[in-house]
Amino acid sequence: MIKLENIEKYYANKGVKNYVLRHVTTQINKGEFVSIMGPSGAGKSTLLNIMGMLEEPTYGSYFFNEEDVTHLGERKKIELYRNHIGFVFQAYHLIDEMTVYENIEAPLLYKNVSSGERKSRIADLLDRFNIVAKKDLFPNQLSGGQQQLVGIARALAAQPAIILADEPTGNLQSVQAEEIMELFKKLNREDGITIVQVTHSEKNAGYGNRIITIEDGVIKEDLKIG
Amino acid sequence: MFKLNLKIALRNLWKNKGITAINIGGLAIALAAFVLVMLYFTYETSFDKENPNYDHVYIVGINYPEFKTDYAPAPFAVAIKQNFPEVDRVGLVKGSSFELTIKNGGNTLFTSKILTVDCNAAKILNINPSGGLVKPSGDAERLNYLSNESMKILFPDKKDNKPEIVGFGASNLGITGIIAGSIKNDPHSNFNFDGVSISNKLGNRDNYDMNDYTIYLQLKPGVNVLSLERKITDLYRAELLKNKVGGSKDELKGISTFLDPLSSLHLKPKAGNNTPYKILIAISVLGLLILLIACINFTNLSIAQATKRAKEVGVKKVMGAFRFQLITQFLIEIFMQCFAAIILALILAELVLPSFNTLFQVQLSIWHLGNDLFWQLPLILSVITLIAGIYPAIILSGFKPILVLKGNFSTSKQSYVLRNSLIVFQFSIAVVFMISLLIINSQLKYMRSQDLGFTADEVVYIKNISIFNDPLKFEPVREKILKIPGIKSATVATFVPSGQNGVNSYVANGIKANIDFVGVDFDYFETLDIKLKKGRFFSREFKTDTANSAVINESAMVKYGIKNPIGQTIRGCNIDYKIVGVVKDFKTQGFENIVQPTIYTIKEPCGGNKMQIMLKIEQKMMAGALATLKAQWSDINKQDGEDFRYLFLDEMYGKLFKKQEQLQTVFFAAALLTIFIAILGLFAFVKYITNVRIKEIALRKILGASNFQIMKLINSSFFVMVLIANLISWPLAYVLTKKWLSTFAYRIDMPVLPFMLSAVVTVLLTIITVSIQTNKAVKAKPVDALKYE
Ligand SMILES: Nc1ncnc2c1ncn2[C@@H]1O[C@H](COP(=O)(O)OP(=O)(O)OP(=O)(O)O)[C@@H](O)[C@H]1O
Numbered sequence A: 001m002i003k004l005e006n007i008e009k010y011y012a013n014k015g016v017k018n019y020v021l022r023h024v025t026t027q028i029n030k031g032e033f034v035s036i037m038g039p040s041g042a043g044k045s046t047l048l049n050i051m052g053m054l055e056e057p058t059y060g061s062y063f064f065n066e067e068d069v070t071h072l073g074e075r076k077k078i079e080l081y082r083n084h085i086g087f088v089f090q091a092y093h094l095i096d097e098m099t100v101y102e103n104i105e106a107p108l109l110y111k112n113v114s115s116g117e118r119k120s121r122i123a124d125l126l127d128r129f130n131i132v133a134k135k136d137l138f139p140n141q142l143s144g145g146q147q148q149l150v151g152i153a154r155a156l157a158a159q160p161a162i163i164l165a166d167e168p169t170g171n172l173q174s175v176q177a178e179e180i181m182e183l184f185k186k187l188n189r190e191d192g193i194t195i196v197q198v199t200h201s202e203k204n205a206g207y208g209n210r211i212i213t214i215e216d217g218v219i220k221e222d223l224k225i226g
Numbered sequence B: 001m002f003k004l005n006l007k008i009a010l011r012n013l014w015k016n017k018g019i020t021a022i023n024i025g026g027l028a029i030a031l032a033a034f035v036l037v038m039l040y041f042t043y044e045t046s047f048d049k050e051n052p053n054y055d056h057v058y059i060v061g062i063n064y065p066e067f068k069t070d071y072a073p074a075p076f077a078v079a080i081k082q083n084f085p086e087v088d089r090v091g092l093v094k095g096s097s098f099e100l101t102i103k104n105g106g107n108t109l110f111t112s113k114i115l116t117v118d119c120n121a122a123k124i125l126n127i128n129p130s131g132g133l134v135k136p137s138g139d140a141e142r143l144n145y146l147s148n149e150s151m152k153i154l155f156p157d158k159k160d161n162k163p164e165i166v167g168f169g170a171s172n173l174g175i176t177g178i179i180a181g182s183i184k185n186d187p188h189s190n191f192n193f194d195g196v197s198i199s200n201k202l203g204n205r206d207n208y209d210m211n212d213y214t215i216y217l218q219l220k221p222g223v224n225v226l227s228l229e230r231k232i233t234d235l236y237r238a239e240l241l242k243n244k245v246g247g248s249k250d251e252l253k254g255i256s257t258f259l260d261p262l263s264s265l266h267l268k269p270k271a272g273n274n275t276p277y278k279i280l281i282a283i284s285v286l287g288l289l290i291l292l293i294a295c296i297n298f299t300n301l302s303i304a305q306a307t308k309r310a311k312e313v314g315v316k317k318v319m320g321a322f323r324f325q326l327i328t329q330f331l332i333e334i335f336m337q338c339f340a341a342i343i344l345a346l347i348l349a350e351l352v353l354p355s356f357n358t359l360f361q362v363q364l365s366i367w368h369l370g371n372d373l374f375w376q377l378p379l380i381l382s383v384i385t386l387i388a389g390i391y392p393a394i395i396l397s398g399f400k401p402i403l404v405l406k407g408n409f410s411t412s413k414q415s416y417v418l419r420n421s422l423i424v425f426q427f428s429i430a431v432v433f434m435i436s437l438l439i440i441n442s443q444l445k446y447m448r449s450q451d452l453g454f455t456a457d458e459v460v461y462i463k464n465i466s467i468f469n470d471p472l473k474f475e476p477v478r479e480k481i482l483k484i485p486g487i488k489s490a491t492v493a494t495f496v497p498s499g500q501n502g503v504n505s506y507v508a509n510g511i512k513a514n515i516d517f518v519g520v521d522f523d524y525f526e527t528l529d530i531k532l533k534k535g536r537f538f539s540r541e542f543k544t545d546t547a548n549s550a551v552i553n554e555s556a557m558v559k560y561g562i563k564n565p566i567g568q569t570i571r572g573c574n575i576d577y578k579i580v581g582v583v584k585d586f587k588t589q590g591f592e593n594i595v596q597p598t599i600y601t602i603k604e605p606c607g608g609n610k611m612q613i614m615l616k617i618e619q620k621m622m623a624g625a626l627a628t629l630k631a632q633w634s635d636i637n638k639q640d641g642e643d644f645r646y647l648f649l650d651e652m653y654g655k656l657f658k659k660q661e662q663l664q665t666v667f668f669a670a671a672l673l674t675i676f677i678a679i680l681g682l683f684a685f686v687k688y689i690t691n692v693r694i695k696e697i698a699l700r701k702i703l704g705a706s707n708f709q710i711m712k713l714i715n716s717s718f719f720v721m722v723l724i725a726n727l728i729s730w731p732l733a734y735v736l737t738k739k740w741l742s743t744f745a746y747r748i749d750m751p752v753l754p755f756m757l758s759a760v761v762t763v764l765l766t767i768i769t770v771s772i773q774t775n776k777a778v779k780a781k782p783v784d785a786l787k788y789e
């Protein structure tokens, strides 16, 4: 599904190249649940952002579903977001002016999903995540964990093949975090959704079936578990 | 999608309702001003547009080496018609400003403008009597029509269209005539009249040396005007040569003709000045600037909200929103506000329209069918939506998701520069208007307080149709007038102050020069309270005064370079005048024109007729004296009969100020609006900024900053911006007002105060506005602000 070949990323600062990623070559297959780990500043987020095409590597190639997406125009990228990729953020990034329902609905609107289909999908998600009662509330009326649930529901609404999540539980209490991880696991197992998450917690990483460890921009370890 | 965007936009606006209201209100005010300007612009540029021949009508004017004129000789019209088949019709028009009294029983009409036209001109200019244009029989007959309004005065109950017999002049004269019917007088036309006299042919007995008609051509469609213009010039020179008028062939080279389209006649006639056009353009620019300033408020608020909106952009893109979808969303938001503003603006404009109409002496209305506004408004709406929305549409929508999602996003430096430049721009414009207004005020104040050299108060000007060229003829009239209590003096002259004088050539001290002349009677200077400089005024004690005495003004003395004028000779009109007195210059023609060298004589054989009666009446007894005059007028002045009409000289003179007073009002409105809208924008802007910075302010307080220090911190950047705005506007305002002042012969020196004052006012307003907002943030307890985390 994702194939990275010799990815390099550096920031030039006064002529000095500060490498964030070096010679990253890896492949993520359909149905995997991958956790990226490593110390702060190692380049985890950068790697995930490159996978999400939010950043471009300075060198190397990136294939998504066999297609070279290393340098893609904004419109093409957004089409991929619409149909294949869902994002979950540490800071949730819900839209404050929209209710829970509308936040989940937004990606479907951009995709021009019919209104009947939208209704049933959202109803299904609300039901599954146990937030039916909250559907008319605004993000600032929810707890962090609830907000993240909405964030995941939103990412799932468009029925993506892969979910990219950067420290999805970073701002959450451990109970809530567990809940989210259970959810990820279920999505991965039952719906076959590929998941790539960045996490600092061994425990969270344990929910997945593969751990990639990065240090100083280099893949130190790539471990299959479970 | 559209529905959701709409809903979210409304929610967004509601959340910031104070700011939204301020922005919409500001825009509405600016739009109202703009709508009025548009109405006025459309009105001024569409004179005579109802004429079906509008695009094909031209005036034939003549270029002389020194000036251009629309007056041409009547026979030339015939020659043009004979020579040029591409000319469809040729018509002749003559306007008279001769006062005429027309009577029907007890109803009296005073006409001041009768248009004399031939049949062709009536067709060309679309002058149609109700009931249709009728050809007069033969060459001599004239069909006289009155405007509908005039007709109403004479025949209030008239319903039909039948001809009527009326009396001309005082009833005791017994002159009658026939009015053939009525004609609609369109105030939205260059051809205004109280009545029209139509004949088959005009100027039959005229020669090429009599330039007293205006020739109108109606060209066939598709005619090359420039080449026709050349051909007409050739024809004109040939005709002049043939008729031995206008000098030798070489001298004729300096004379040419021009064709001036009907569409230029109202605003920028070739033979005339284009000041009305310039004023119209100036007003339109004012309207545009005010609108622009209001639109900038939107942009600035968008910039203030950019950090927050950028996050939204990033998230939505990642959710699958294309850039154009975001652009649409932003524009819909702005559009809704602009739409609300336009509705408000129409209401406002409707409320202000009566005063606007009075100021510009027009009859504009918003709600009438066929008003161009109905297609202009949607256009304006789209344009302002684009202008106000250009920042969010172009900059905000272009943000890359990664910048925002990484979390350390803040608006770029360019945005700050843009925001600050826009604020500086707004205030610069506002300051220019303010300085201009203050300078216009000073000049007008100067004009009102200056010694004119004569006193117009208490002077009543009586309109009259009798000619009093001989002082002996006026003497009995004067005697009767002076018997009325309160009347201090009476005189008669060829011209009244506030109007134009005659010009003639006089020789003195070996110098020949064209100077103004005024034929006067005894007591002229006393009535107008004009100051004597040397010698004496006219007096009945000197027999020669009625034969060849002259009084000149200081400017004439200078013009002829006469040191000791008393007793000297000045020759003109075949008379050797002896100068008996010199009067101080007095400003009869306002402040724009320099006082002309002028000669005043009692015997005035080659100028106008002495018909303008002026009386000095004691203010306290004014009402009584006027009533008595009216009652006795037919006895006092038999020929003029019962038709006693008067004007106050100070009011006539005040009319010379009218244009400047209009300008003053326009600038007052413009200065007020721009300042107001700019401050409104600043208010909303600071309100938003402090909301965002409330945490920073709280932190600073915890770190020990005093309230004053915080106020100073927030104020200082705005203070600097407004100061820069002032520095930018000063030279601009200086150049503009200097130019305006130079249109006055008598003017104030460029004052410094307006520049200082506008700086002080704008800085104070800014500090007050900013402080009101920051004060709230500063007063808030730090805990409250920091609690929400
Ligand atoms: N725009 C940038 N310019 C320069 N350096 C950058 C930029 N963005 C990231 N970096 C650097 O790249 C390195 C990797 O950053 P990244 O966010 O990928 O780290 P991370 O592994 O996600 O760390 P954390 O666990 O703290 O989130 C860091 O040293 C950071 O300073």
Ligand SMILES: [Mg+2]
Binding pocket: A044, A045, A046, A166, A198
């Ligand atoms: Mg990170």
